[in-house]
Amino acid sequence: MPKKIHILLALLLLPLACSPKSDTEAGKEQAPTTVTVCAMGEVDSRWLTLMGETLQASFKVEWKPGSAMDYPEGAYNASRNQYDAPTILKYIHKNQPPTEGVMVLVEGDLYREGRNYLFGYALMPGNISIMSLARLDGSAFGYQPTDTKTVPRIIKTTVHEFAHNLGLSHCQHDDTCVVSDTLGLKDLDNKQMNFCPTCERWICMVCGMEVEEGRERMRKLFEKYGLVVEFSPLEEN
Ligand SMILES: [Zn+2]
Ligand SMILES: [Zn+2]
Numbered sequence: 001m002p003k004k005i006h007i008l009l010a011l012l013l014l015p016l017a018c019s020p021k022s023d024t025e026a027g028k029e030q031a032p033t034t035v036t037v038c039a040m041g042e043v044d045s046r047w048l049t050l051m052g053e054t055l056q057a058s059f060k061v062e063w064k065p066g067s068a069m070d071y072p073e074g075a076y077n078a079s080r081n082q083y084d085a086p087t088i089l090k091y092i093h094k095n096q097p098p099t100e101g102v103m104v105l106v107e108g109d110l111y112r113e114g115r116n117y118l119f120g121y122a123l124m125p126g127n128i129s130i131m132s133l134a135r136l137d138g139s140a141f142g143y144q145p146t147d148t149k150t151v152p153r154i155i156k157t158t159v160h161e162f163a164h165n166l167g168l169s170h171c172q173h174d175d176t177c178v179v180s181d182t183l184g185l186k187d188l189d190n191k192q193m194n195f196c197p198t199c200e201r202w203i204c205m206v207c208g209m210e211v212e213e214g215r216e217r218m219r220k221l222f223e224k225y226g227l228v229v230e231f232s233p234l235e236e237n
Pocket of ligand 1: 160164170180181182
């Protein structure tokens, strides 16, 4: 019997009613220090690089590209033409050392029972997350993919899902915070790429960074991709 996944599954689209945990030690224990980023299906490698660089900038973790994975047996639902996210997560979980993180960009469209589709799906806390390129590039919504739209969506979803891996629930402070629940494509596009001050403080503490350092790292990433992001004024004390 594979080890039972007993931890809470966090859904990008599932509202979770709690604020950031005050127990920061939990995040520290769970936090993977290296994350392997890989594809499931046909995925442009530059998206994997973008995900890796986003993780490195936002959470101060190392990343490495991993070999592409095949879809697990039983994941494809022909009547929906979609892949079952929990089946994929369980399949990855079977072979993944618990101390190392893995983030998988899935070419196809993801769903789970009760949800029409998912942008991403993550263990919370945990070391595994998956994201659907078909949703993030807009093709599953019938849009022609453009980098201008896809780059920020991949950054936002990478940050969002890894924050769940660290144990952070959906943000209840600011509905544009990158960790707030996402209610659709328009909502994802309206979201910020960075954290609200509350989530920012929590993430920086768990990842061992001063807030200023965290911002500087993210600023460099945004600059590299030609994105302009406003940060709120740093709080006193
Ligand atoms: Zn979420
Ligand atoms: Zn927040």
